[in-house]
Amino acid sequence: MMRILITGIFLFVVFFAAVQVSERTVQAGEKGDYTSPEMWKGAGGAGKGVYMMNCVPCHGENGQGDGPLAYDFPEGQKPRNHTDGKYMATKADKDLFKAVNEGGEAVGRSSGMPAFKGLLSDKEIKDVVAYLRELCKCNYTGK
Numbered sequence: 001m002m003r004i005l006i007t008g009i010f011l012f013v014v015f016f017a018a019v020q021v022s023e024r025t026v027q028a029g030e031k032g033d034y035t036s037p038e039m040w041k042g043a044g045g046a047g048k049g050v051y052m053m054n055c056v057p058c059h060g061e062n063g064q065g066d067g068p069l070a071y072d073f074p075e076g077q078k079p080r081n082h083t084d085g086k087y088m089a090t091k092a093d094k095d096l097f098k099a100v101n102e103g104g105e106a107v108g109r110s111s112g113m114p115a116f117k118g119l120l121s122d123k124e125i126k127d128v129v130a131y132l133r134e135l136c137k138c139n140y141t142g143k
């Protein structure tokens with residue numbers, strides 16, 4: 001009797017969890033827009049969505065500068081490794097904002113880094129800069 005009861009409770013819990021998961025999937029599917037930063041909320045914040053959509057081809061999924069297009073860039077001008085905390089700590093948020101907004105040349109780097117002005121809103125760029133800080137696990141130290 002006890003066993004049946006425990007099995008019953010177990011099955012109920014599994015069923016309940018399955019319903020929860022499928023409901024969530026339906027909600028995401030209904031929105032249907034996987035390119036919306038909203039989709040990524042809770043999975044690294046809105047900045048992660050911006051990053052996944054715009055930066056991964058060059059900077060790579062994990063931000064290590066190893067995206068599929070990285071190989072097209074000459075040595076010394078490869079997409080930045082955003083997990084390099086030592087380098088990233090030398091850049092203030094406003095420097096990173098400028099690099100993304102106006103492109104590499106605006107911050108004395110190569111034009112391989114495109115300008116996202118007009119493509120991304122200021123808010124999206126701020127969000128993605130916040131995400132860069134997550135990738136580098138660093139803050140601006142000035143050095």
Ligand code: HEC
Nearest residue numbers: 054055058077078079080099100104107109110112113128
């Ligand atoms: C077409 C490829 C490409 C894309 C797309 C791209 N980048 Fe870059 N990025 C580069 C390259 C190449 C560099 C290195 C430039 C250099 O060092 O001369 C770079 C450098 C940077 C830097 C460092 C600037 C500095 O001061 O050293 C930041 C920050 C950056 N990218 C952020 C981003 C973000 C955020 C996105 C997405 C919104 C993005 N990049 C999309 C190619 C790209």
